[in-house]
Amino acid sequence: MSIEVPIVYILAGIVTLLAAVVASFFLLKKKQTGDTILLLGVSDAGKTALYTLIRFGKKALTVTSMKENEGSVTLGNKTFGLVDMPGHERIRYRYSEFLPVARGIVFVVDSTTISRQIRSVAEYLYNVLASLEAQNRKLPVLIACNKADMITALPKDKIQTLLEAEINRLRGTRTAAVEQQNSEGDDQEGFLGYEGEAFKFEHLESxxxxxxxxxxxxxxxxxxxxxxSL
Ligand SMILES: Nc1nc2c(ncn2[C@@H]2O[C@H](COP(=O)(O)OP(=O)(O)OP(=O)(O)O)[C@@H](O)[C@H]2O)c(=O)[nH]1
Ligand SMILES: [Mg+2]
Incomplete structure (x- = not known):
């Protein structure tokens, strides 16, 4: 004995399935084409000052941020979301929540204190660059060497050399640690650059x-x- 299914049920089933496919396509697409610019960097680099100047066109006195600032800006004919993430060590990790909607990262450094702070700056930058989300999406990164008005500010090529040397050092210790853990654990971090070669930013896919x-x-x-230009 065969059971007859009314044609309307079959049609309804097909329509629901199509709707689900279309909806998931748009959801995935939205995720891949975020328009958010993340302002990252250690405390006191000038992120909030930069955020205020980009967003409101004027300077403002700032204090150490404990919460992110979010807003939108129109540059040229494009509108971007802008997120100023506090550099405080206990808060900064939340940047990862914004990676799925990020279009690019502006990593702000204080060019006058970079030599002294090289360790913490490089560590933060390493985490950002090595995060799988950023690597898979090849997010473009701008290192904004701020405070160039000060005579103690280092030139950008010097800052690049310092960061490359420190990331190279960090990579040595981190990969050793990851290899130990990874006998069972899962890999949350990609390798930065080319194995067997000193680290250079130009080796990255981003x-x-x-x-x-x-x-x-x-x-x-x-x-x-x-x-x-993004
Ligand atoms: N000389 C000089 N000082 C600057 C410049 N940009 C920012 N500053 C100063 O640097 C200090 C820190 O700036 P903020 O914007 O608050 O720094 P931040 O990166 O938001 O710091 P956190 O919120 O703690 O992560 C402030 O006193 C700013 O006035 C600059 O271009 N030149
Ligand atoms: Mg701030």
Whole structure:
């Protein structure tokens, strides 16, 4: 004996299935084409000062942030979401929540204190670059060398050399530790650069650019221009 299924039920089934396919396609697409620019970097680099200048076109006095600032900006004819993530060690890790909607990362460094802070700056940058989400999506990164108005500011090529040397050192210790853990654990971090070669930013699949800026002197065209070009 055969059971007859009314044609309307079959049609309804097909329509539901199609709707689900279309909806998941759009959801996935949305995830891949985020328009958010993340401002990251250690405390006191000038992220909130930069955020305020980009968003409101004026400078403001800032204090250490304990919460992220979020808003939208229009540069050229494109609109971006802008997130200023506090550099405080206990809060900064939350940047990863924004990676799925990120279009690019502006990593702000204080060019006057970078030599002293190289360890913590490089560690933070390492985490960002090695996160699988950032690697899989090949998120472009701008290292914004801020506070160029100060005579103690290092030039950007010097900052690049310092960061490459420190990331190279960190990579040695980290990969050793990961190999020990990984007999059973899962890998949350990708390898940075080429094995057996000293670390260079140009070895990464993500593009990493360096630009000089000064929020103090309102000279941030290098940063806004970079964002606009994304
Ligand atoms: N000389 C100089 N000082 C700057 C510049 N940009 C920011 N500053 C100063 O640097 C200090 C820190 O700036 P913030 O924007 O608060 O730093 P932040 O990166 O948001 O720090 P956290 O919120 O703690 O992560 C402030 O006193 C700013 O006025 C700059 O281009 N030149
Ligand atoms: Mg801040």
């Amino acid at each position: 593009i990493v650019d360096f630009e000089v800026c000064s929020v103090q002197k309102e000279e941030i065209d290098s940063v806004t221009g970079w964002i606009e």
